[in-house]
Amino acid sequence: MKKKSILLLTGIATFYFNNTYAQETVQDSTRTASIDQVVITGNSRPKAKIESSTAISTFNAKEIQKQNPISAAALLQRVPGFAVETSGGEVGNNLFARGIPSAGAYEFTQVQEDGLPVFEDGALQFANADNFFRVDNTTGRLEALRGGSGSIFATNSPGGLINFISKEGTNDFKGVAKLETSTYGLMRTDVNLGGALIQDKLFFNVGGFYRTDDGIRKTDFKANQGGQIRMNLKYVFDKGYAKVYYKKLDDRNTFYLPIPLVRNGNDITEFSGFDANYGTYSYRSISQLNIPQAGGGFFSRNLEDGIHPKVDVVGAEFKYDLGNNITVLNKTRYTNIDLSYTGIFPAGGPTSAADFAKKKGITGNTFQYSLVSNGQNVNPQYVQELGFWAIDKKMNNFVNDLQFNYKFDTGNITAGFYKSNWKSQQNWNWSNILTTATNNPELLNLVDSSLLPTSTGYSKTYNGVTALSFLLRDSQVQGSLNDLYANLDLNVTENLNLNAGVRYSRDFYKGYSVNTTSGNLNNSGLTTDGTHSFLTTTADDNMSVLGNQYSYWKYDIDKVSYTLAANYKINSNNAVYGRFSHGFRSPNEEAYYNYFTTTNPDQPLKPVTTNQIEMGYKFYTRNFDIGVIPFYSTLKNLSFTDVFSDGSSENTFADTKNMGVEIEGFARLFNNMMELTFNGTIQDPKYKGLAGNSTLEGNTVRRMPKLYFNISPAVNITKEWRTYVSLNYYGKRFQDQTNQDTLPSFSEVGAGMSYQLGKIRFAVDATNVFNTMGITEGDPRSPSVQSAGNSTIMARPIMGAAARASITLDF
Secondary structure (H helix, E strand, O other), rough: HHHHHHHHHHHHHHHHHHHHHOOOOOOOOOOOHHHOOOOOOOOOOOHHHOOOOOOOEEEEEHHHHOOOOHHHHHHHHOOEEEEOOOOOOOOOEEEEEEEOOOOOOOOOEEEEEEEEEHHHOOOOOOHHHHHHOOOOOOEEEEEEEOOOOOOHHOOOOOOEEEEEEOOOOOOOOOOEEEEEEOOOOOOOEEEEEEEEEEEEOOOEEEEEHHHHHHOOOOOOOEEEEEEEEEEEEEEEEEEEEEEEEEEEEEEEEOOOOEEEEEEEEEEEOOOOOOOOOOOOOOHHHEEEEEEOOOOOEEEEEHHHHHHEEEEEEEEEEEEEEEOEEEEEEEEEEEEEEEEEEEEEEEOOOOOOOHHHHHHHOOOOOOOEEEOOOOOOOOOOEEEEEEEEEEEEEEEEEEEEEEEEEEEEEEEEEEEEEEEEEEEEEEEEEEEEEEEOOOOOOEEEEEOOOOOOOOOOEEEEEEEOEEEEEEEEEEEEEEEEEEEEEEEEEEEOEEEEEEEEEEEEEEEEEEEEEEEEEEEEEEEEEEOOOOOEEEEHEEEOEEEEEEEEEEEEEEEEEEEEEEEEEEEEOOOOOOOEEEEEEEEEOOOOHHHHHHHHHOOOOOOOOOEEEEEEEEEEEEEOOOOOOEEEEEEEEEEEEEEOOOOOOOEOOOOOEEEEEEEEEEEEEEEEEOOOOOOEEEEEEEOOOOOOOHHHHHHHHHOOOOOOOEEEEEOOOOOOOOEEEEEEEEEEEEEEOOOOOOOOOOOOOEEEEEEEEEEEEEEEEEEEEEEEEOOOEEEEEEEEOOOOOOOOOOOEEEEEOOOOOOOEEEEEEEE
């Protein structure tokens, strides 16, 4: 009924405003007509969109402003072929390109700023690429490429390239200032300024944002706080230009993990005492951890710090015309990242108080729970064991892309050398805590009342901690990439363009891991409460202790990627293209760690290889455009490396295949009064040879919808007044490769309105207006499939209904 009502209201409004305002001329749309758009990502030279043999979506700064995305992931939901999960919060989200399964992050796509990676590998453990990038008013444009030539112009990107292009100054001084608030305590300000220091010669752009909010899910602390500043300076001379830039990001965000829900068949409802749309285990009452270590000293952590990257980026870009139709372009960047990552990861689902006590070795009814906060005895119906995971990563990346371009009468040849050195040093310290299974969890202690307080094993906790530092990890990964690439762009006729590209990757990876042993605090001289020794508790029985032995490893890549494509421009409005591409993805960080720390690995470690075929039809006019792109892809040696709640990780391999079609369209209707944007994907991703298990052959790839789309109609009520509705639909998915656990389909509706008063824009944007409980994932950190029937499961829903209001001044 809700969907029908929305469509009915939209239809009535369209009819009414068409008759009332048909004679008015609406101000220029914020959307640049696709027929005029020029793209640079995945091409050797800037090229009109209709002439590019790639599947690429583009958004300029005004379009991004219209959508006002709450995160980079929310913006990428508007790109067909990208299945994006936004339930983790502002950062730490997952993107799956064209049905390629992964443990999450941006494993098969590269996220770039101005043509160079935000970080070389966008899927390092707990270091998703979107942790290190924020969309704000310094972003001038987004180009999102799927498949195709991604593997020629970047590393580890067979799924595509996501390129955020920064604003640059022009001769005209321009600025934008924005203030924003919300229903969840948001206070945010954005500023961007750009202009010329010397007319026609020296240009600048500087901007950034600062934001603080309580989070849509109720954490009882500031869930998100921080900001960034970005600046660039560009000098233009007769034969080229030189540009330098800097970025500083210091921002912290709460990361939301699965919560308990109740499943009855394919129906999923709320778990008693837990709000599915606003509840979270990440709560202030359990936010502080301070525990002794078996190796000496104490480990302290504050959950309120969340995902906290401190990022410094300095870069330069230089282009020069060497004469004889040859130009040289060099891009270089150094990135330094200090990432502190703290999150609550459920260790399974809620358990009855009696069952958990039994699991801890207490027989009968001699168990007693009490609140850590005040010592009061309580009798909870359900309790929850939670992982308190703390990860620190020191990361740096130096990258240089040197490119030569030779232009001739019928095309151009580009050749380049790409060099990237990167390093990631990480330290883990994981503990488990015990809480009530409620929205606002309370830390619990558990004792065996049949024993004396001085008896061994009397207590099963230490200040609410059931397992002190049960997992420590000290490891490092380094990459040294040395890639040669070439690309030919040839206009065979005025309408027929051929494209061929090749990339040779000679890449070297190495690292180490520190061995660990088990220990406890029995002989440490410490006490649990000022009186009793650690002999009285089991919380320290399996503590991890870093040893003094190191395991060193090396792994080399010697691979060729290539692509061949043709684009035929039927006329000024119509074009068709076809492309074949072969690419690869190097093993990810956890795959290296697993393989080189396992005595008997299941299979040899290999890069993931991909073959993709795509064909496209494009029709562009100033008021209507549509792209229809069928595609087929195969993958080999795909590794699954989920890290489970006990610290172990999956180590299985599979091949996959996928066939589908992407559709993207836009229309201006009724004398520019109405705009309609649409993107959608239909696909059928299947497993082949999953871990040698023939019973899983042909199963649908986990977490991948066969159908997902976004449709957004907007009505320009007057010249100044605009309103829109947005519908995101995600089809049925499966939690894991067995296809036993269904994640139901869901629709999320957004809506908004804006009013332009001269140079001031007033806007209200709402998300999930019907408070839908949409599930994006089950619990990938649990190695077992949830039981069928009416049962408690762990899953991660999208955020509840929220609204934001903003005032923007353009000058």
